[in-house]
Amino acid sequence: MDRVRTTRTAWTASLLCLGLTLTACGETAPGEESSASADREADTAATAADSFSVTAPWVKAVTAEEGMTGVFGELVNGSGGEITLVSASYDAAGAVELHESTTEGVDSTMREKEGGFTIPAGGSRLLAPGADHIMLMDLAEDLEPGAEAAVTVEFSDGSTAEFTAAVKDYAGADEEYEGGHGEEHEESPDGEQEDSPSGEHEGHGGH
Amino acid sequence: MGDGRTRFSRRGLLLGGAAAGAGAAGGALAHRWAAEPAPAPGVPALNGTLTVPFHGARQAGVETPPQAHGTFVALDLEPRTGPDGVRRLMRLLSDDAARMSRGEPALADTEPELAEVPARLTTTFGFGRGLVERVDAAAVPDWLRPLPDFDHDRLDPAWGEADLLLQVCADDPVTVSHAVRMMLKDTRSFARVRWTQTGFRRAHGSQAGGTTMRNLMGQVDGTVNPAPGTGDFDRLVWGGGGPGWMEGGTSLVLRRIATHLDAWDELDRPAREAVIGRRMDNGAPLTGTEEHDEADLEATDGSGLAVIADFAHIRRARTDDPDQRIFRRGYNYDHRDSGGQDAGLLFASYQADPLRQFVPLQRRLDELDLLNEWVTAVGSAVFAVPPGCEEGGYVGQALFGG
Numbered sequence: 082m083d084r085v086r087t088t089r090t091a092w093t094a095s096l097l098c099l100g101l102t103l104t105a106c107g108e109t110a111p112g113e114e115s116s117a118s119a120d121r122e123a124d125t126a127a128t129a130a131d132s133f134s135v136t137a138p139w140v141k142a143v144t145a146e147e148g149m150t151g152v153f154g155e156l157v158n159g160s161g162g163e164i165t166l167v168s169a170s171y172d173a174a175g176a177v178e179l180h181e182s183t184t185e186g187v188d189s190t191m192r193e194k195e196g197g198f199t200i201p202a203g204g205s206r207l208l209a210p211g212a213d214h215i216m217l218m219d220l221a222e223d224l225e226p227g228a229e230a231a232v233t234v235e236f237s238d239g240s241t242a243e244f245t246a247a248v249k250d251y252a253g254a255d256e257e258y259e260g261g262h263g264e265e266h267e268e269s270p271d272g273e274q275e276d277s278p279s280g281e282h283e284g285h286g287g288h
Numbered sequence: 289m290g291d292g293r294t295r296f297s298r299r300g301l302l303l304g305g306a307a308a309g310a311g312a313a314g315g316a317l318a319h320r321w322a323a324e325p326a327p328a329p330g331v332p333a334l335n336g337t338l339t340v341p342f343h344g345a346r347q348a349g350v351e352t353p354p355q356a357h358g359t360f361v362a363l364d365l366e367p368r369t370g371p372d373g374v375r376r377l378m379r380l381l382s383d384d385a386a387r388m389s390r391g392e393p394a395l396a397d398t399e400p401e402l403a404e405v406p407a408r409l410t411t412t413f414g415f416g417r418g419l420v421e422r423v424d425a426a427a428v429p430d431w432l433r434p435l436p437d438f439d440h441d442r443l444d445p446a447w448g449e450a451d452l453l454l455q456v457c458a459d460d461p462v463t464v465s466h467a468v469r470m471m472l473k474d475t476r477s478f479a480r481v482r483w484t485q486t487g488f489r490r491a492h493g494s495q496a497g498g499t500t501m502r503n504l505m506g507q508v509d510g511t512v513n514p515a516p517g518t519g520d521f522d523r524l525v526w527g528g529g530g531p532g533w534m535e536g537g538t539s540l541v542l543r544r545i546a547t548h549l550d551a552w553d554e555l556d557r558p559a560r561e562a563v564i565g566r567r568m569d570n571g572a573p574l575t576g577t578e579e580h581d582e583a584d585l586e587a588t589d590g591s592g593l594a595v596i597a598d599f600a601h602i603r604r605a606r607t608d609d610p611d612q613r614i615f616r617r618g619y620n621y622d623h624r625d626s627g628g629q630d631a632g633l634l635f636a637s638y639q640a641d642p643l644r645q646f647v648p649l650q651r652r653l654d655e656l657d658l659l660n661e662w663v664t665a666v667g668s669a670v671f672a673v674p675p676g677c678e679e680g681g682y683v684g685q686a687l688f689g690g
């Protein structure tokens with residue numbers, strides 16, 4: 082799964098940079114480079130991560146076979162300026178996306194949230210089943226009820242924060258995904274192209 | 289469980305100031321779920337806003353003045369649930385119970401508004417022998433097993449021993465219903481319900497606090513009971529008698545006692561009083577005038593007969609050994625949907641050691657207590673009630689080695 086996480090096409094990265102916020106998009110893959118630039122900023126000003134917290138975070142329990150699940154909770158911004166959560170990551174997920182949901186009748190459909198999750202100054206944004214959520218996909222291991230999941234989120238200024246979400250059994254949060262993601266990621270014979278069938282959903286970290 | 293524990297990878301350490309600020313914001317949000325305090329001075333707070341802390345050295349729901357409604361739910365662990373599963377289950381349930389005790393929804397609560405009225409909600413967890421054995425067979429208290437047989441018992445296994453008990457009490461029945469359902473949803477991956485027993489007392493506010501309850505036979509029931517907060521109580525209820533992980537815990541013996549009300553109806557008042565040894569009107573012993581007067585077991589009437597008969601319930605329940613006492617916190621039950629034929633008492637007895645305290649008492653009642661003609665124990669289960677936990681911890685943590 083690690084390979085899946087870090088294998089991204091330039092096309093994917095550039096698409097996501099357009100879709101999210103350009104300020105956070107680097108030319109290279111994320112990770113150390115991104116952190117290093119964030120560290121420089123930290124010396125001069127408070128970051129988005131500094132003012133961020135989560136109230137009541139949880140994630141729906143699923144098996145690796147089910148493959149995908151949602152992270153919920155209330156994103157809180159303690160600062161005087163708006164902050165934007167642009168991506169998220171989870172160690173055992175091949176891909177993580179920020180989603181919004183729309184409901185027609187009783188059918189919910191989720192899709193990627195353009196521009197990430199903005200959190201108003203001194204305010205909050207609720208991630209909930211049937212609404213905005215962080216989508217963990219291509220899970221490499223079960224998320225068992227009562228376990229804890231460490232989720233990392235990245236903001237438009239490049240700063241990151243980690244929070245721990247409790248894993249809960251939950252009957253809902255079964256929205257259809259427009260891209261049908263998660264179904265197509267079963268083992269490909271050579272393991273090399275695992276991410277390509279749904280590559281348009283990959284690469285959140287590539288900005 | 290997770291709340292506000294935000295780590296900032298940027299600097300690889302917790303930013304104290306930022307965390308404090310964020311915590312304050314989170315607290316403000318959390319308050320949104322908490323019941324609003326009464327706004328105007330002089331206006332008493334709504335009953336529903338009252339809370340009992342979940343966290344503490346001892347579990348709530350034992351010393352807590354009994355709430356009006358109580359539901360006892362017993363579960364058996366699924367065969368696949370191993371020690372780690374039990375640990376995760378107790379983390380989930382402890383977190384649920386803590387949040388709901390504050391009038392906040394549990395995580396993933398699908399009906400969060402129902403959690404807004406805590407009404408002194410308490411959840412008390414009890415471990416059956418099966419659960420403790422599943423985690424650490426060497427850690428089972430010697431008393432954590434079925435009580436010895438009693439001649440008058442007619443036990444139905446349907447109300448018998450189980451692996452895990454949830455005792456959920458509040459002054460509002462909707463609160464109890466929601467709390468039970470929320471927690472049972474979190475048990476589904478680990479356990480299945482064995483039985484549920486639901487009981488009630490007088491509604492909150494109907495009587496002065498501290499009034500001894502009456503059972504459905506009309507008796508003042510529970511006059512002689514150790515008082516929480518006294519050294520006597522601490523010794524009798526929290527006094528140890530188990531392995532180290534139970535330090536600060538107690539035991540619960542839950543007996544379902546059916547009362548045969550139609551037969552009881554055949555007894556006139558003087559006979560009823562003779563059976564118990566107390567007056568029906570105020571619960572005073574037949575040798576006294578007030579409820580809490582000490583019974584004089586030596587007193588005789590003009591013909592030389594004992595005023596409190598040999599067969600009287602309070603004589604049989606009485607012990608000269610101060611260490612053989614128990615603490616009662618019972619609830620009435622009836623099946624109001626089936627015409628009231630099935631009624632009785634959920635006799636919840638807490639004591640440091642059931643074998644040393646409950647069993648001698650029950651043996652005396654079993655041998656000779658005229659009340660046995662009208663009451664029959666149909667259910668019996670023993671649970672270890674672990675100590676309480678602090679914020680971020682979970683009940684039973686010491687059993688899992690920390």
